[in-house]
Amino acid sequence: xxxxxxIIDDDPILVFTLKYQIDMINSDIEITLFSNGKEAFDFFSxxxxxxxxxxxxxxxxxxxxxxxxxxxxxWKKYEFANHSLIYILSSSINPKDSQNIKKYIFVKxxxxxxxxxxxxxxxxxx
Amino acid sequence: xxxxxxxxxxxxxxxxxxxxKVLDSxxxxxxxxxxxxxxxxxxxxxxxxxxxxxxxQWFKSKCGLSIQETHRDVSFCGHAIVENEEVFIxxxxxxxxxxxxxxxxxxxxxxxxxAGIPLLSENGFALGTLCVFHDDLVKLSEEQLYSLKGLxxxxxxxxxxxxxxxxxxxxxxxxxxxxxxxxxxxxIFEDLIVVTDxxxxxxxxxxxxxxxxxxxxxINPAQNFLDYINxxxxxxxxxxxxxVLKLRISDNFVxxxxxxxxxLKEIIWRIYFLDNNYYFYGRDVTKQKNIESNLLxxxxxxxxxxxxxxxxxxxxxxxxxxxxxxxxxLVHLIGEKYSVKENKFFKMLLMSSDNMIETTNNLSxxxxxxxxxxxxxxxxxxxxxxxxxIDTFQFQLKQxxxxxxxxxxxxxxxxxxxxxxxxxxxxxxxxxIKYSRDSNQKFLKIVSxxxxxxxxxxxxxxxxxxxxxxxxxxxFGMYKTFHFTENSRGLGLFITKNQMEAMGGWIEVESxxxxxxxxxxxxxxxxx
Numbered sequence: 001x002x003x004x005x006x007i008i009d010d011d012p013i014l015v016f017t018l019k020y021q022i023d024m025i026n027s028d029i030e031i032t033l034f035s036n037g038k039e040a041f042d043f044f045s046x047x048x049x050x051x052x053x054x055x056x057x058x059x060x061x062x063x064x065x066x067x068x069x070x071x072x073x074x075w076k077k078y079e080f081a082n083h084s085l086i087y088i089l090s091s092s093i094n095p096k097d098s099q100n101i102k103k104y105i106f107v108k109x110x111x112x113x114x115x116x117x118x119x120x121x122x123x124x125x126x
Numbered sequence: 127x128x129x130x131x132x133x134x135x136x137x138x139x140x141x142x143x144x145x146x147k148v149l150d151s152x153x154x155x156x157x158x159x160x161x162x163x164x165x166x167x168x169x170x171x172x173x174x175x176x177x178x179x180x181x182x183q184w185f186k187s188k189c190g191l192s193i194q195e196t197h198r199d200v201s202f203c204g205h206a207i208v209e210n211e212e213v214f215i216x217x218x219x220x221x222x223x224x225x226x227x228x229x230x231x232x233x234x235x236x237x238x239x240x241a242g243i244p245l246l247s248e249n250g251f252a253l254g255t256l257c258v259f260h261d262d263l264v265k266l267s268e269e270q271l272y273s274l275k276g277l278x279x280x281x282x283x284x285x286x287x288x289x290x291x292x293x294x295x296x297x298x299x300x301x302x303x304x305x306x307x308x309x310x311x312x313x314i315f316e317d318l319i320v321v322t323d324x325x326x327x328x329x330x331x332x333x334x335x336x337x338x339x340x341x342x343x344x345i346n347p348a349q350n351f352l353d354y355i356n357x358x359x360x361x362x363x364x365x366x367x368x369x370v371l372k373l374r375i376s377d378n379f380v381x382x383x384x385x386x387x388x389x390l391k392e393i394i395w396r397i398y399f400l401d402n403n404y405y406f407y408g409r410d411v412t413k414q415k416n417i418e419s420n421l422l423x424x425x426x427x428x429x430x431x432x433x434x435x436x437x438x439x440x441x442x443x444x445x446x447x448x449x450x451x452x453x454x455x456l457v458h459l460i461g462e463k464y465s466v467k468e469n470k471f472f473k474m475l476l477m478s479s480d481n482m483i484e485t486t487n488n489l490s491x492x493x494x495x496x497x498x499x500x501x502x503x504x505x506x507x508x509x510x511x512x513x514x515x516i517d518t519f520q521f522q523l524k525q526x527x528x529x530x531x532x533x534x535x536x537x538x539x540x541x542x543x544x545x546x547x548x549x550x551x552x553x554x555x556x557x558x559i560k561y562s563r564d565s566n567q568k569f570l571k572i573v574s575x576x577x578x579x580x581x582x583x584x585x586x587x588x589x590x591x592x593x594x595x596x597x598x599x600x601x602f603g604m605y606k607t608f609h610f611t612e613n614s615r616g617l618g619l620f621i622t623k624n625q626m627e628a629m630g631g632w633i634e635v636e637s638x639x640x641x642x643x644x645x646x647x648x649x650x651x652x653x654x
Contacts, residue, residue, distance in 0.1 A: 017455040091448040
């Protein structure tokens with residue numbers, strides 16, 4: 001059962017719609033938001049706090065400061081990398097991007113925006 | 127009377143004789159001295175230098191005789207040249223069974239005594255004789271004979287000298303005419319030739335140089351080659367001169383030269399070193415250089431324009447797309463949250479936002495075509511991929527009642543990109559479905575054939591067809607549709623064509639309205 005979800009995206013409208021869709025499916029799910037990869041990484045790698053890792057991370061590719069690849073390259077160095085399933089969210093339909101994710105075993109799959117409700121239900125029920 | 131025998135080598139002998147070009151030549155003192163001396167030494171009335179032509183004997187010099195030639199048949203010398211002896215002597219012609227009835231014996235000059243020395247050329251041919259004769263008996267001493275032989279030798283020397291002179295004359299004539307050719311050529315020669323001494327002082331030049339680069343109105347035009355060279359290029363000349371001194375020839379190098387009108391001309395030079403002189407050979411390439419630099423400017427311009435376009439494509443494929451997906455998501459959410467699903471305005475808004483996504487998707491696809499970072503080209507078993515594409519459309523094909531015939535050999539492999547192959551085949555199949563024509567036997571035939579370095583795969587249907595006369599130039603263009611069918615977006619064939627070309631192949635079309643269309647795909651068998 002999915003309890004915690006993290007969304008890393010700099011686009012407030014995307015964040016709003018995705019959050020809304022998740023709420024529609026299951027309003028009990030706890031959602032954490034970050035507007036870029038660095039912000040999220042700093043939060044989860046902070047050893048001074050006890051951090052609970054989410055079940056799913058939705059990760060946008062193009063973001064300021066750290067993009068998805070910067071984030072993943074840091075993330076994979078840590079033990080906690082396996083705690084969460086990562087879904088890449090992208091506006092791009094470039095097949096090259098979908099090739100790149102194969103390098104990261106903890107990345108579940110590649111989703112092209114917009115995410116439709118039926119797909120999202122499938123992902124959350126897994 | 128016996129006529130002289132014709133020698134075996136007569137043809138060659140005559141050719142040799144003619145090569146001296148002496149027959150019918152003018153009287154010459156040198157020869158006359160010799161006949162005079164011969165008659166003096168031998169105390170005979172007559173002495174001759176005879177040359178035996180085909181039918182006559184001709185006298186190059188004569189002493190005591192006034193006629194210039196006689197028929198060969200009556201000649202004594204004709205006999206002398208075939209006897210093959212150092213000297214041919216007739217002591218008393220009146221008693222000789224060869225000569226007793228010879229007209230020259232019976233009549234004037236009434237020859238009694240005759241002695242002839244054959245004139246032998248270097249190649250051993252007897253051309254004629256030096257002979258003496260008399261109208262009475264004569265006895266020649268050894269000494270007289272010896273002198274006569276010496277004189278005959280002198281005649282041959284004179285003849286040889288004559289021949290050498292002839293050859294020399296001809297050669298010098300040839301040389302002069304050759305020289306004239308070269309001189310004429312150098313007058314119109316547009317390239318530059320400048321000859322300088324070791325200090326680069328100009329000692330000679332061709333017309334093209336003096337006409338274009340030397341201001342003749344100046345009282346003292348510059349004498350040193352370096353004075354004509356653009357200041358910035360003088361060092362290049364010095365570098366090349368060092369090379370020339372070692373290798374006798376320089377590289378080709380460009381350096382600018384001020385012409386008469388003080389404008390700089392770009393010249394490709396090459397220097398040669400010969401007999402302590404430098405030979406500068408130059409060709410004016412100013413025009414070509416200008417064209418080159420214009421081309422370079424154009425190239426840079428199109429490069430930056432291309433970069434701008436790629437940037438634009440990126441903005442379209444990414445930024446525009448994120449906005450349209452947001453709008454679409456919001457519209458869908460509104461539909462979920464508020465009871466507007468049946469509202470006419472909402473339906474249209476939903477359709478527009480979906481169309482917008484579709485359009486931005488298409489545009490990104492097109493933009494990607496020109497992305498140079500596409501995947502590596504690979505070999506594929508073509509039948510597998512076509513089958514996969516047919517499977518994708520299994521449902522629609524059944525619904526439209528289209529029968530598919532696949533006649534492609536299992537073994538055929540072609541070069542391409544996986545995504546492009548899928549896209550090309552799926553697009554052609556979906557076109558065949560979209561533009562099918564009502565009929566009992568709708569079909570799509572997919573057939574392969576071998577065409578030298580290429581594999582041809584044709585997709586043939588009996589659908590609506592395309593008016594090629596009208597749309598020939600547009601069929602593979604962007605956003606061209608030829609039918610009022612729902613869902614035709616006018617990008618498919620444009621993308622297909624570009625994908626085929628990116629894989630090193632191409633696409634062709636045959637079509638007739640209300641008969642059907644045939645698309646021929648050509649794939650490379652081997653990667654270059």
